[in-house]
Amino acid sequence: MAENLEAAKECLTAYLTQKKLSKTPARYKILEFIYSLNKPFNAELIYEQLKGSYRLSLATIYNTLSIFLDSNLIVKYHYDGQTSLYYEKATDSAFHHLIVCSNCGMVREFTDVRLRNTIHARTYKGFKAIRHTLTVYGLCNKCSKKIKNTNK
């Protein structure tokens, strides 16, 4: 998971190194473009937007998107009831997963792309899901220690 473009680039570099894939400028260009977007995208959209300034084939874009998917930089889903697949940055803040301490109220955000996709890929009868929040309640370390001590 990457919070910004710099982190995403580092993540991509680490992935390419690990998989012994070449670090072509095209891959980083596409990543930059994706991070400049604030909406879902697909290969055709990237191609249309970038073909004027870079020499990219659709095949390169498809190949790059599958690398991004595999390295969890993006997620894919069916957008707005359309049959074609769309992609999205894995950082979209429309999806919140939180852990909350029931005792002191501590709130922390966590990210789980797989969980997010599972919820989002689900269909609801007569209803279109746009975003979701998921809250897990429990006790933070501090509070569970405190409670253990007072129970002694």
Ligand SMILES: [Zn+2]
């Ligand atoms: Zn607490």
